[in-house]
Amino acid sequence: MFVNIAFGHTNMDLDCLGSLILVKKLFPDYVLVRSRLIHPAAYTLYNLFESHFGFAEPVDLEGETIENIIVVDTSSSARIKEYLEHIRGPHPNITIYDHHPAEHCDILGARRVGFPWGANTSGLGGLARERGIRLESEEATIALTGIYADTGCLIYENVKPLDLEVAAWLLDMGASLKLVKSFLETIKEDDQIQILNRLLLAAQPSSIQGNEILLSYLELDRQVSGLAAVIEKITDVKNPDAYFAVFFIPKNNTALVIARSRRSRIDLHEILAPYGGGGHQSAASAKLNAGDGRLFYDELREYLERSLAPALRARDIMSREVFSVNENQSLLEASKYMEQVNHTGLPVLDNEGKLNGFLSLREIMKGRKNSQMSSPVRAYMIRNVISAPPGITMREIERLFFRHHIGHLPIVENNALAGIVSRGDYLRGRMRPPSVPAAGTTEE
Ligand SMILES: [Mn+2]
Incomplete structure (x- = not known):
């Protein structure tokens, strides 16, 4: 019988898993519930450490009387819908531990503990450390992977001193950097490697408003998962100010734009908004219908000429x-x-x-x-x-x-x-x- 449960957002990722392993230590009477799908980036860690979580499935909640819920790494009701639709009966108490901006919270009646840290796992890790909780090295490894994943290995601009402090504490608890590194490996599939090779040839550097912009156009015969990881690898290798990769699937007239920016002046969230896309300043994407992929690519290029902020000059x-x-x-x-x-x-x-x-x-x-x-x-x-x-x-x-x-x-x-x-x-x-x-x- 479940009374108290805890879960993360739908399609849970490494930061969710890191947060949940700490919830288990902080609140031992809570049962963890997994999302139906698991983010591809978190597969390997999940498969190896599944038994450490002792997850229940959302369907297991049917017929249970839930009194307390802990939600981690999201404040959005849409992102926890897959759990809530299995919960009947009187309203449970909900506590949210989340590092996303508070203004996006639409889970009514919930108590929210906001963390201003780069990773959500850092917030729960900070609480565990304060309470003098000790971790097994496997648990520390899971948590450290969560922090590294959400902070780009502690280098993104969202990183705060506490992320580093908790990372140091986890290392002290026996986290294995070797395993963390292997869990963060994003290029795993043959499909990804093939596309990586094709993009290395296809990506064209060009100067737009003085910015060094990388652009590529590639037609795919079907949707491939893990494209964003490939785009990140190419951005690392070619080091442009920003990279806009256009994929077109002729079969269903779908155009996909994946973009990465290395300059705070190039705000991708804003730039891709007219295409119905979004994300963050430094990482965003858009998916839309286009009759002709090439034509769409040329139009995007012209749009960038008009809308990119000029590069800083002497x-x-x-x-x-x-x-x-x-x-x-x-x-x-x-x-x-x-x-x-x-x-x-x-x-x-x-x-x-x-x-x-x-x-x-x-x-x-x-x-x-x-x-x-x-x-x-x-x-x-x-x-x-x-x-x-x-x-x-x-x-x-x-x-x-x-x-x-x-x-x-x-x-x-x-x-x-x-x-x-x-x-x-x-x-x-x-x-x-x-x-x-x-x-x-x-x-x-
Ligand atoms: Mn997160």
Whole structure:
């Protein structure tokens, strides 16, 4: 006889399983109920550890009098419908433990414990740790897999200090990183590998509004599961600002768009909304009817040209107040000035104000070693100075920094020095939240 039950959302995933194994430790008198279907990403772990959960099936709830329900990893009534439709009789008490935004909660009369953490499992793990609960290494492994799955191995922007703390605690409880890694392996099917190979050839890089966008079009003879995992692998390998993969199944005129973004300015949830799609800023998809797959692909491309936010460029991030030295100044004067303005390198201008070289501490050291501090700057400056126009994108700046081992990039417009991009300017640009409009962003 069940009185108290606990379950996650429909199609339960690794974070659900991680949460539920901890519910079992925190509330031992609750019976766990599995969803009818299990998310493909969670299959392997589920198969191996099924006995640790002792799951009941939703149909087992028929005829039982349920008093208390714990719901994990969702606050949406649609996502727990498959359990509730088997429960009759008086209304049970419902407690929700969920890390999704509270505004999406439509489970009426429920008590909700919200977790602002990257993984729901971290919230329940935090409670278990507080209560001094000890875990078997298998349980710790299940929970750690849940945290890694929902936080991209603790690297997504949703990660909070508690996710790392609970992960550390689970490792301490004997979680096996080797097993966690194998459970997170997303490419398992031959179908996936075939499509991965085809997409590596088909994916076309192109510049849209200065963003490096990867686009691909592929026709499939039937629906294949696990496509999102393939798209993620390709995004990892090719490292674009965003990837839009279009699949078309001619048999039923279905077009599927799967997109991944690596830049907070490219909000996929917003971009795919007109196609009836959605998801998150960094991962979204859309499924729709299209008469002609190729035509749809071309239209999507045109739509992206119109709707993608322009890439950040040098003019958006450069320091406009540029300190410089004249090539006829002495090294001593230049070094004092450098110290005064607290810079490790400065552009060198000729008498006409034209950028003619670059002087860094390294060159000054050389002059000092040779006791040549009264020599003119032009004798020691770097002559092949790398400079760029204000329209250069962040990606191109990154490449120049890397290729030429430089930390300062003078920006030249109409033969005059217009600004300079330092490593600090570049990093501040990368960390700039998308809500703050880029100052001075203009045409192009
Ligand atoms: Mn989750």
